[in-house]
Amino acid sequence: MKTDPDCIFCKIASHEIPSTVIFENDEVIAFDDLSPQAPVHTLVIPKGHYDDIADDVPAHVLAAMTEAIREVAKAKGLAEGYRVITNKGADAGQTVMHFHMHVLGGKTLGEGLV
Numbered sequence: 001m002k003t004d005p006d007c008i009f010c011k012i013a014s015h016e017i018p019s020t021v022i023f024e025n026d027e028v029i030a031f032d033d034l035s036p037q038a039p040v041h042t043l044v045i046p047k048g049h050y051d052d053i054a055d056d057v058p059a060h061v062l063a064a065m066t067e068a069i070r071e072v073a074k075a076k077g078l079a080e081g082y083r084v085i086t087n088k089g090a091d092a093g094q095t096v097m098h099f100h101m102h103v104l105g106g107k108t109l110g111e112g113l114v
């Protein structure tokens, strides 16, 4: 598994930096965002380092991330729905260059996407 010793999310994946873990298996970890933008704001990341969604992310890792999103929704009681966002690159405002999906919910979210 490729990791980057200088990457903050690689350090969270290896538990070198503590986080509030919601779900974890061999491939992925889901943890609460440090600066939540909604009552529920959890990040789902692969444990291996990929820069963003356009990197060479294997299909089984994407499948594991999808499963983790479902587990987050269950753990957080998001039966009424939730939003999943991933930022890729400068135009999208990506600030952490380790692929991650934001799971947002716990309230009625705005209708717009941008």
Ligand code: 5GP
Pocket: 008, 019, 031, 032, 033, 034, 035, 036, 086, 087, 093, 094, 095, 096, 097
């Ligand atoms: P981006 O803007 O790259 O899509 O999102 C990065 C997210 O990571 C932001 O929502 C930010 O609050 C979150 N974040 C940055 N550093 C940390 C950290 O050390 N711990 C946690 N839990 N979240 C972080």
Ligand code: ZN
Pocket: 003, 004, 007, 008, 009, 010, 011, 048, 049, 050, 097, 098
């Ligand atoms: Zn990383």
